[in-house]
Amino acid sequence: MFDFIPLSVPSIQGNEWKYVKECLDKEWVSSAGSYVDEFERRIADFTGVRYAIACVNGTAALHVALKLAGVRSGDAVIVPTLTFIAPVNAIRYLNADPVFMDSDDFYNIDIEKTLEFIRSQTVYKNGATFHTTTGKKVSAIVPVHVFGNAVDLDSLLDVCKERNIVVVEDATESMGTIYKMGRVAGKHAGTIGKLGCLSFNGNKIITTGGGGMILTDDTDYAEKAKYITTQAKNDNIRYVHNEIGYNFRLTNVQAAIGVAQLENLxxxxxxxxxxxxxxxxxxxxxxxxxxxxxxxxxxxxxxxxxxxxxxxxxxxxxxxxxxxxxxxxxxxxxxxxxxxxxxxxxxxxxxxxxxxxxxxxxxxxxxxxxxxxxxxxxxxxxxxxxx
Ligand SMILES: Cc1ncc(COP(=O)(O)O)c(C=O)c1O
Structure with a gap:
């Protein structure tokens, strides 16, 4: 008989036990503990982004990021067909429709075809891009860095800016991927679009069991992300909520695992x-x-x-x-x-x-x-x- 070789399992060999024990000893187990803030700080430092906002998983991070990007009911969002389904579902959670794109040699969204689609199949009017076939507003694009391969974003950014299409990177598989060439040289995958999302699912390069993160340099997005991932509390003593929020914040125990994992990234x-x-x-x-x-x-x-x-x-x-x-x-x-x-x-x-x-x-x-x-x-x- 052979020993079983799994596809992708985590390695828990650092300070995970120690940091989790600390959470349990101090009885800080929910999302209010200090490890959540520390994990956010360390992810922001590592990726070189101004803000990192912890979420329960990568799918929730994508859902919130797309909402912040301005995706509304009836919009269209460009996304590759070859990806784990999570970003596509996140688009649908907002009652928007995916526009599926082909892949390049590296399993990523085909940028040339995407540009061709934008140029030939959409029109720009009143500051927005509209898909001529469906009439839907193309409000965002989700380039997914498949298997950790960096998407050729350099070629996409100018057109998206001109056409007011917000780039929300799905960097859930690409923690640690860094560009070497072009305008984005030195930047981490997930830090180039207006918003980027990471996942710390059990099969990812670092894990928190389940977890995710929104990355952004934009202060307004960061504040809003924290607000809506924590039930949109306007007064957290009197429980006043001016918007519909989500219970999407990572817990302290999970973040403690994340801090330990990051030490080994x-x-x-x-x-x-x-x-x-x-x-x-x-x-x-x-x-x-x-x-x-x-x-x-x-x-x-x-x-x-x-x-x-x-x-x-x-x-x-x-x-x-x-x-x-x-x-x-x-x-x-x-x-x-x-x-x-x-x-x-x-x-x-x-x-x-x-x-x-x-x-x-x-x-x-x-x-x-x-x-x-x-x-x-x-x-x-x-x-x-x-x-
Ligand atoms: C490309 C892609 N997007 C999104 C996700 C969703 O992340 P999570 O499982 O943390 O919700 C995953 C992985 O699980 C993924 O591989």
Whole structure:
């Protein structure tokens, strides 16, 4: 029998126990504790942003960020079809509609097609952009940094500014990804748009069990984010609420885990890179297989590894390979079902989607935990060689 190798599990080996114990000893377990503020401060310092506002999870962060960005009922929001469904759902929570975009070579939103869509399929009037087919106002775009790969944002920013389309980055998978080139060089993914969102779900590069963060340089957005994620209290002694708020703030116990995890983030980034290189060396020499490359304009966090399968050369397809790994107790996952094909979103507009479908059919995500051992990677590679 083999030891099971999971796809992506956290590594809890730092000060997590110590900081959580401190919360429990002091009986500060809910969202009012000092670790929540400290986690926000440390995330802001790490990413170089002015404000970080903690949320219960990345989906809630996206929901609030889109609301702050001005997305209203009946609007349209541009989003890639190839992504975990959370940003698409967040758009729908606001009764807006997604406009689905295709993917580029790095699984990210295809910026060229997006610009082409904005230029050819929308009109600009009275300070806003309208989709000509549906008549809907395109109020925002959600570039998702898929698998930690930085989206080519540099090319998008000017057009979005000209067209008054607010950029809300989904950086839930890209904590630690930093741009190296262009105007955004030196900036972290999630800190370039007006608002950015992180996730600390259990499978992410650092975790709080469940958690998220809104990043912004804008004081008004930051104040409003804190206000609506804490039930929109205008007077927190007399319980006066002038708006509809949400109970979306992270708890102290979760934030304590986050502070401890953050202390190890640079080490995790190093491990992700080392493991990626070991995989790459082994995989790229197998005919018909390729470990997906990452864009050279950023130092990517290499959160998730994407194995690309050319069935004509390799002999078996993604589904067959997944079953084979399953028999070997190695957990793998196909890329998410494309969102323009998901039941709730089938009627929504999609713009010339081709590559996303190809990537979806030919990609398998393979184990990427920071606790992955070199021998385990060798075992995975030898499975691929023998199949
Ligand atoms: C691309 C993407 N967006 C949003 C989310 C939502 O984050 P959470 O699970 O913290 O709600 C996730 C992951 O879970 C994700 O992968």
């Amino acid at each position: 640079n080490r995790y980034l190093g491990i992700k890179k080392k493991n990626y290189l070991q995989y790459k060396q082994g995989i790229d020499r197998i005919p018909g297989l390729h470990l997906a490359d990452t864009p050279d304009y950023a130092e990517n966090n290499l959160w998730m590894y994407a194995l690309q399968i050319n069935k004509a050369v390799y002999g078996i397809d993604r589904e067959q390979l997944m079953r084979l790994f399953d028999q070997q107790e190695i957990q793998t996952r196909p890329v998410w079902h494309l969102n323009h094909r998901q039941k709730p979103y089938r009627d929504c507009y999609g713009y010339q989607i081709k590559k996303a479908a190809f990537l979806h059919e030919t990609t398998l995500n393979i184990p990427c935990s920071t606790g992955l051992k070199s021998e385990e990677i060798e075992r995975i590679i030898s499975c691929l060689e023998k199949r």
